[in-house]
Structures are given as structure tokens and as C-alpha cells.
Amino acid sequence: xxxxxxxxxxxxxxxxxxxxxxxxxxxxxxxxxxxxxxxxxxxxxxxxxxxxxxxxxxxxxxxxxxxxxxxxxxxxxxxxxxxxxxxxxxxxxxxxxxxxxxxxxxxxxxxxxxxxxxxxxxxxxxxxxxxxxxxxxxxxxxxxxxxxxxxxxxxxxxxxxxxxxxxxxxxxxxxxxxxxxxxxxxxxxxxxxxxxxxxxxxxxxxxxxxxxxxxxxxxxxxxxxxxxxxxxxxxxxxxxxxxxxxxxxxxxxxxxxxxxxxxxxxxxxxxxxxxxxxxxxxxxxxxxxxxxxxxxxxxxxxxxxxxxxxxxxxxxxxxxxxxxxxxxxxxxxxxxxxxxxxxxxxxxxxxxxxxxxxxxxxxxxxxx
Amino acid sequence: xxxxxxxxxxxxxxxxxxxxxxxxxxxxxxxxxxxxxxxxxxxxxxxxxxxxxxxxxxxxxxxxxxxxxxxxxxxxxxxxxxxxxxxxxxxxxxxxxxxxxxxxxxxxxxxxxxxxxxxxxxxxxxxxxxxxxxxxxxxxxxxxxxxxxxxxxxxxxxxxxxxxxxxxxxxxxxxxxxxxxxxxxxxxxxxxxxxxxxxxxxxxxxxxxxxxxxxxxxxxxxxxxxxxxxxxxxxxxxxxxxxxxxxxxxxxxxxxxxxxxxxxxxxxxxxxxxxxxxxxxxxxxxxxxxxxxxxxxxxxxxxxxxxxxxxxxxxxxxxxxxxxxxxxxxxxxxxxxxxxxxxxxxxxxxxxxxxxxxxxxxxxxxxx
DNA sequence: CCCCATTCTGAGATCGATCTCACATTGGAG
DNA sequence: CTCCAATGTGAGATCGATCTCAGAATGGGG
Numbered sequence: 064x065x066x067x068x069x070x071x072x073x074x075x076x077x078x079x080x081x082x083x084x085x086x087x088x089x090x091x092x093x094x095x096x097x098x099x100x101x102x103x104x105x106x107x108x109x110x111x112x113x114x115x116x117x118x119x120x121x122x123x124x125x126x127x128x129x130x131x132x133x134x135x136x137x138x139x140x141x142x143x144x145x146x147x148x149x150x151x152x153x154x155x156x157x158x159x160x161x162x163x164x165x166x167x168x169x170x171x172x173x174x175x176x177x178x179x180x181x182x183x184x185x186x187x188x189x190x191x192x193x194x195x196x197x198x199x200x201x202x203x204x205x206x207x208x209x210x211x212x213x214x215x216x217x218x219x220x221x222x223x224x225x226x227x228x229x230x231x232x233x234x235x236x237x238x239x240x241x242x243x244x245x246x247x248x249x250x251x252x253x254x255x256x257x258x259x260x261x262x263x264x265x266x267x268x269x270x271x272x273x274x275x276x277x278x279x280x281x282x283x284x285x286x287x288x289x290x291x292x293x294x295x296x297x298x299x300x301x302x303x304x305x306x307x308x309x310x311x312x313x314x315x316x317x318x319x320x321x322x323x324x325x326x327x328x329x330x331x332x333x334x335x336x337x338x339x340x341x342x343x344x345x346x347x348x349x350x351x352x353x354x355x356x357x358x359x360x361x362x363x364x365x366x367x368x369x370x371x372x373x374x375x376x377x378x379x380x381x382x383x384x385x386x387x388x389x390x391x392x393x394x395x396x397x398x399x400x401x402x403x404x405x406x407x408x409x410x411x412x413x414x415x416x417x418x419x420x421x422x423x424x425x426x427x428x429x430x431x
Numbered sequence: 432x433x434x435x436x437x438x439x440x441x442x443x444x445x446x447x448x449x450x451x452x453x454x455x456x457x458x459x460x461x462x463x464x465x466x467x468x469x470x471x472x473x474x475x476x477x478x479x480x481x482x483x484x485x486x487x488x489x490x491x492x493x494x495x496x497x498x499x500x501x502x503x504x505x506x507x508x509x510x511x512x513x514x515x516x517x518x519x520x521x522x523x524x525x526x527x528x529x530x531x532x533x534x535x536x537x538x539x540x541x542x543x544x545x546x547x548x549x550x551x552x553x554x555x556x557x558x559x560x561x562x563x564x565x566x567x568x569x570x571x572x573x574x575x576x577x578x579x580x581x582x583x584x585x586x587x588x589x590x591x592x593x594x595x596x597x598x599x600x601x602x603x604x605x606x607x608x609x610x611x612x613x614x615x616x617x618x619x620x621x622x623x624x625x626x627x628x629x630x631x632x633x634x635x636x637x638x639x640x641x642x643x644x645x646x647x648x649x650x651x652x653x654x655x656x657x658x659x660x661x662x663x664x665x666x667x668x669x670x671x672x673x674x675x676x677x678x679x680x681x682x683x684x685x686x687x688x689x690x691x692x693x694x695x696x697x698x699x700x701x702x703x704x705x706x707x708x709x710x711x712x713x714x715x716x717x718x719x720x721x722x723x724x725x726x727x728x729x730x731x732x733x734x735x736x737x738x739x740x741x742x743x744x745x746x747x748x749x750x751x752x753x754x755x756x757x758x759x760x761x762x763x764x765x766x767x768x769x770x771x772x773x774x775x776x777x778x779x780x781x782x783x784x785x786x787x788x789x790x791x792x793x794x795x796x797x798x799x
Numbered sequence: 800c801c802c803c804a805t806t807c808t809g810a811g812a813t814c815g816a817t818c819t820c821a822c823a824t825t826g827g828a829g
Numbered sequence: 830c831t832c833c834a835a836t837g838t839g840a841g842a843t844c845g846a847t848c849t850c851a852g853a854a855t856g857g858g859g
Contacts, residue, residue: 079558079584081844081845081846082845082846082847083845083846091808091809092808092809092810093809093810093845093846093847094808094809094810094811094847094848094849095807095808095809097846097847097848098807098808098847098848100846101846101847101848103847103848104807104808104848105805105806105807105808106807106808107806107807107808110807110808124555124558124559125559125845125846126559126561126844126845126846127559127560127561127846128496128499128500128505128560128561128844128845128846129500129814129844129845129846129847130845130846130847131496131814131846132496132497132500132813132814132815132844132845132846133813133814133845133846133847133848134814134846134847135814137496139539139560146525147515147521147524147525147528148518148521148522148524148525148757149521150516150518150521152521153515153516153517153518153520153521153524154516156515156516156521156540157514157515157516157542160515160540160541160542161542164541164542169539169541169556169557169560170539170540171507171537171538171539172524172528172538172540173528173532173537174525174528174529174532187492188537189537190447190492191492191493191494191495192495192496192507192537193494193495193496216447346740346744349744350743350744353744353746371740371741372714372739372740372741373739373740373741373744373745375718376714376717376718376721376741376744376745377741377744377745377746378721378745378746389516449814449815449816450815450816450817451815451816459838459839460838460839460840461815461816461817461839461840462817462818462819462838462839462840462841463837463838463839465816465817465818466817466818466837466838468816469816469817469818471817471818472818472837472838473835473836473837473838474837474838475836475837475838478837478838493815493816494814494815494816495816496814496815496816497814497815497816497817497844498815498816498817499816499844500814500815500816500843500844500845501815501816501817501818501843501844502816502817502844503844
């Protein structure tokens with residue numbers, strides 16, 4: 064026995080038994096063995112016992128490749144995101160994995176680095192792998208021909224954190240949450256409130272110079288929704304909008320984020336509060352203020368979107384609007400499997416995951 | 432034309448063209464079409480052109496499921512870790528994905544939550560999916576029958592961050608790096624240095640009470656290697672080992688970490704420096720000290736293993752030993768593909784990824 | 800004693816890509 | 830003109846699970 068197993072290890076090819084082997088061992092046809100395993104059709108007790116025994120003796124495990132070849136389903140879904148090592152995406156991935164496990168599926172993750180070409184390659188690849196569905200955080204809300212190709216092939220798609228027309232999407236209630244957060248600042252007496260957000264490489268330049276109102280209609284991205292909430296809060300309070308207090312920094316140029324904060328504080332009538340619309344900006348803003356010993360919230364209040372590990376470790380602790388990436392991932396996977404299950408013909412449904420406002424110590428009332 | 436495409440979208444089943452369709456359109460046999468695509472055998476220019484045209488017109492993309500059915504390879508590798516949302520694992524995942532992409536493969540990630548049963552399920556699942564290889568951070572260095580089953584089936588395995596006998600592994604130079612770090616503390620005059628580490632659920636209880644020397648031989652885990660480095664540094668400096676200054680906290684009981692720090696500082700001759708052997712402990716220790724306004728490094732110096740985003744955001748900035756999870760992931764995937772390529776019959780090879788010591792502000796010389 | 804319904808079983812087709820092999824064509828050398 | 834090599838092509842097998850369908854065995858009712 065030990066001799067034999069050594070030999071197997073040596074050759075490295077202890078070929079997995081197939082259904083044919085099981086059938087042979089049980090002395091029945093492949094069809095009968097399959098019926099026993101699949102639990103359909105008729106099988107005599109005799110045959111059930113023999114097949115079951117053979118399965119046990121051989122340690123048979125069905126080949127899922129062959130199965131998906133036949134069935135057209137793969138029990139694999141794809142997750143396409145900018146960067147799986149990012150805290151938001153890896154938490155979402157975990158949520159997706161947990162739901163997938165429940166559904167007997169596995170998850171293939173692919174990174175786009177926010178590049179359209181990589182996203183196109185990824186979707187093509189996953190399609191040729193016959194994934195049962197796709198959760199994607201699209202690079203662009205405009206160029207989505209490759210995503211339409213996926214749905215066109217009958218493969219369900221759910222968009223995460225972005226909204227695409229005709230595609231089910233799962234997003235945080237960015238606009239309402241931001242509006243509430245800004246209202247809170249206004250309630251504390253702040254009238255000069257800066258908005259600092261990130262913008263992607265592929266984004267239309269119009270956005271970069273602050274013409275936010277131009278793209279209010281149509282598909283949505285978090286940064287857009289958030290600035291919309293910001294604008295609504297200001298206008299509801301009858302406060303003027305100062306273009307110089309709104310900045311979008313290209314995401315791939317981190318050093319520019321510090322510049323943006325600096326520029327903001329150098330405006331003649333500087334803001335008394337900073338709203339940072341994503342975790343990168345929050346980090347950069349805190350880092351800048353702390354580096355220069357600018358007191359928070361003494362001189363400037365700071366309020367961020369998205370919670371991170373360090374926001375309770377630094378002093379002051381940062382007040383933030385929290386969105387749960389894990390919950391969003393779960394919600395997206397739930398929608399996806401609903402579609403895969405067939406009930407979800409309803410395309411374009413929008414699922415909003417609630418956010419929470421965590422009041423900590425980085426916001427203070429304005430001194431008159 | 433538009434009518435037709437609408438119809439296809441409506442039915443939602445624009446079935447992907449197969450090689451048979453390409454062959455039919457080109458007016459050749461499947462074999463000829465396959466030869467053209469596969470670039471083997473003989474093909475007349477005539478046929479090459481016709482097939483190429485047909486491929487383009489139909490937008491043909493080979494079905495990778497069928498391909499792997501035939502070839503036995505799937506161009507998919509698995510990554511089995513405790514929790515993909517953990518910063519270490521998601522960075523490693525990114526490294527693995529990048530290498531996989533280069534090799535034309537994709538990555539399926541699965542979570543074990545540090546539970547052996549889940550790890551066993553995961554490996555079985557991935558095996559039945561015919562993955563070409565597996566990167567795994569094993570829950571246990573003792574119970575690895577399921578991992579041997581994978582290698583036994585001829586599927587290459589690389590162990591990440593843990594060392595298993597007979598399996599290629601990729602680890603940081605935990606022992607040497609820790610030894611150097613402790614030497615640095617000793618060089619600053621510290622003689623009472625605490626070691627705070629985490630230990631897993633599945634770990635033998637012997638470890639939990641601090642009998643670290645008992646398991647020095649055999650397979651390795653980071654926490655063990657690190658405490659070994661700690662002991663070596665002390666003994667090299669002729670300093671006594673005080674059991675009360677060594678603590679291992681079960682990883683699934685975070686609140687106990689704070690207790691461990693408290694207990695450490697309550698020892699009659701308390702430590703002047705804390706070495707926290709992983710990011711969880713570092714976080715807890717910093718949190719505890721900062722909460723109690725215990726000055727760092729005035730009263731206690733803090734030195735951690737593993738870098739994190741917040742270590743430069745807090746004051747003082749934390750000095751740490753950095754290991755690059757991304758590099759470790761890359762290295763593991765490199766080893767894996769070397770094995771898959773066939774050259775890697777050499778089992779049990781150990782790849783050590785270098786660490787760096789980042790001196791910041793949380794360590795000070797001891798006052799006499 | 801016959802017939803039909805029910806129960807049971809296996810041969811063979813199918814999914815799509817790939818590869819072997821047998822069978823054409825050439826063309827050039829002898 | 831003959832023959833063999835080089836070149837070109839397609840029929841069919843293969844991978845493994847699943848499913849259809851034909852047909853066999855059994856049993857009960859008429």
C-alpha cells in the first residue's frame with residue numbers, strides 16, 4: 064500500500080476517477096451511475112448501493128469542468144474591479160464570495176486598474192470562461208459596449224458602486240448621505256464648506272474643472288452623486304456655491320491631492336470645513352492638516368466619506384459617513400444570483416445600500 | 432440587421448459561435464479551422480484567409496471550458512486564504528493576479544476563516560474544478576492531508592506565509608527580521624522587551640501558555656519564527672527571558688488583545704518596549720496606549736511587524752518591520768507557475784522574501 | 800393467458816476544441 | 830512515366846457528465 068502510494072506520488076498523476084470508473088467498479092452503465100448520483104429516473108436499491116459503495120471506495124468527485132461543458136453553467140461568477148487590494152473592493156469581494164459560497168459558486172477576480180482596455184479584456188476573458196454572471200465596477204459609465212456584449216450573451220451583470228443604464232446596480236445612497244452630512248456641517252454654523260473628490264482617468268475633462276452641473280443627468284458615479292448632495296444641501300440652506308471650493312483630483316495623481324487641499328485653504332475666504340468625498344481624499348486631507356499642525360477641528364473641521372481602520376486611531380478621531388463595502392458586495396451578489404435564477408428579468412433595478420453617519424471628533428461648531 | 436440584433440437581445444441568448452460555426456461559414460472542416468487557429472499542421476493560404484475572415488465576422492472566441500475539458504488544464508489557479516478582505520491577503524491576491532494575468536490564467540479566491548473544515552472544502556472544490564495549481568495559506572501546519580491530496584493529484588501547491596514539509600513555500604524572513612528588530616531595541620538600551628503575538632484557533636494549546644520552545648522544530652508559522660528571532664536576540668545579548676513578557680492571543684478574540692497589553696504593563700518590572708508581532712497586535716497596542724495617554728515612546732517604545740496605512744498617520748509614527756504581501760503573492764505565483772511549467776519538480780523549496788526595517792518615531796533610547 | 804403500465808437499464812448522443820489518422824493532392828526526382 | 834515525399838484536408842475519436850430514448854423485465858388487471 065505504501066509502495067503503491069509512493070509510486071503514485073512519484074508519477075504525480077493519480078488520475079481522478081471518472082464516472083466511468085465508478086460505473087465499471089459498480090458493474091453498471093454510466094447512465095445508471097449518473098442516475099444514482101443525479102437522483103433522477105429509476106434505480107433499484109441494488110444499483111444505488113453498488114454505486115454508492117463504488118463512489119466511496121474510489122473517492123469519486125464529479126468533474127465540474129465536464130459538468131459545465133454539458134450544462135453550459137459553470138458555477139463561477141466574475142468580479143471585475145479596479146484593484147482587489149483596495150480595501151473597498153476586497154471587502155466587497157468577501158461579500159460576493161460569501162453569497163457565492165451559499166449558492167455553490169466560486170468567484171474569479173480581475174483587476175482593471177481603472178483602464179478601459181483591461182476591463183474589456185477581463186469581460187471577454189470571463190465570457191469565454193462561461194461565467195454564470197458578473198459583478199463589475201465599471202471604469203466608465205459611457206463606454207459600456209463590452210458590458211452590453213455580456214448581457215447580450217445572456218450573462219447577467221450587476222454594477223457595483225456605479226450606475227449603468229439598463230443594468231442592475233448596487234450603490235450607496237451617496238447623494239442623500241452627503242446631503243445629510245453637509246446639512247450637519249451647516250447646522251454647526253459652517254458656511255464655507257469645501258468639497259474634495261477624486262475623478263478617474265477616463266472621466267470627461269468637463270468634470271475636472273468643476274462644471275458639475277453639466278453631467279447631472281444620465282448614469283451615475285459616486286463622486287457625482289456626492290457632489291450633487293453637497294449642492295443640494297447648500298442650496299437648501301440658501302448658501303452660495305463657490306466654484307473654488309469644489310475640487311476633483313485625478314485618482315492616479317496622489318500628490319495632486321495635497322496640492323488641492325493646499326489650494327483650498329489658500330482661497331481668500333478659506334473654508335471652515337472640509338468634506339472629503341472618498342477615503343483617498345480623507346487620508347490626504349488629514350495628512351496635510353496634521354503635517355502642518357493645522358488644528359482639527361479648531362481651525363478646520365473634517366468630515367469624510369467612507370470609514371477606514373485608522374479613523375479611530377488618529378486624534379481627533381474622524382467623523383465619517385460609512386458605507387459597508389461588504390454589504391454592497393453581498394447585495395450585488397444577491398441581485399446577480401436572483402438574475403441567474405431566472406426570476407430577475409427586471410433589468411436596470413437599483414439597489415441602495417444604507418450608509419451611517421458616525422459622529423466623532425473632527426467636526427466642531429464654528430466660532431463667531 | 433438592426434431588426435435581427437434587436438431580436439437577439441430580446442431573447443437574451445445570442446449563442447456564442449463555436450468553431451463549428453466558423454468552419455461552416457468558411458466552408459471548411461472543423462479540423463482545418465482548428466489548425467488555422469491553433470497554428471499547427473498544414474493550411475493553405477486560401478483556407479487561412481477564409482477562416483480568419485469567418486472568425487472576424489462572427490466574433491468567434493474559443494470556449495475555454497471545452498478547451499480545458501480536452502486539455503485537462505484550466506488556466507485557473509486557486510488562492511485559499513483566511514479572509515480575502517484582510518489587507519495582507521488582498522495584497523497577496525493582487526500579486527498573484529498580476530502574475531496569473533501574465534501567464535494567461537485567472538484566479539479563484541476562497542476564504543477559510545481559519546477553519547480547517549472550510550479549507551478542506553475549498554481544496555476539494557478547487558480540485559474538482561481542475562485548477563492548474565493552488566496558492567494556500569494553510570490553517571494548520573499539522574493537518575494537511577487535504578493538501579497532500581492536491582499534490583497527490585498532480586496539482587502544484589505553494590504555501591504562502593506558512594511552511595509545510597514537502598511543499599514549496601514563500602515566507603518573509605521572519606526570524607532574522609525580528610531578531611534584527613529586537614537587537615535594535617536592545618541597542619537603544621531596552622532590556623525589558625515584551626513580545627505580543629497572535630495565535631490561531633487551531634493552534635496546540637501548548638503555545639498559548641507560552642511554551643514556545645516546545646515547538647521550535649518542524650513546520651513553521653510566522654508567529655513562531657518571530658518569537659524565535661526574539662529569543663535569539665535576547666540570548667545573543669545575554670538578556671534573560673521572562674515568560675510573563677511573552678504573550679500569544681487567540682486571533683478570534685480581539686478584546687483579549689487589549690487585556691494582554693494591559694497585563695504586560697502590569698508586570699512588576701514592566702517592559703520599556705513592546706514588540707508586536709503582527710498588525711492586529713500593533714493596532715491593539717497602539718490603541719491601548721493612546722487611549723490611556725501612555726506616552727510613546729516616552730514611557731513605552733513600540734515596534735511592530737507589518738506596515739499599515741495608518742502607521743504614518745498617527746503620532747508618533749510607528750516604526751515597523753515591513754513585509755510586502757504583494758511581493759509575497761507574486762513570488763508564490765511565480766513558484767507555482769514554475770511548477771506548472773513542469774520545471775518545478777523540486778518540492779519543498781523555500782523562498783524567502785526580504786523585509787525592511789522602517790525606523791520612525793515610536794522607539795526611543797531608554798533613560799537611565 | 801394476454802396486454803399494457805410501471806419499473807428499470809444501457810447504448811449512444813451531446814456540449815466544443817483538439818488531435819490523430821487516413822486519405823487526397825501536388826511536385827520533383829529518377 | 831513512376832514513385833515517393835511533402836503538403837493539404839476532413840472524418841472521427843476524445844475528454845467526462847448528463848440526458849434521451851429504446852427496449853427489457855416485471856406485475857397486475859382483464
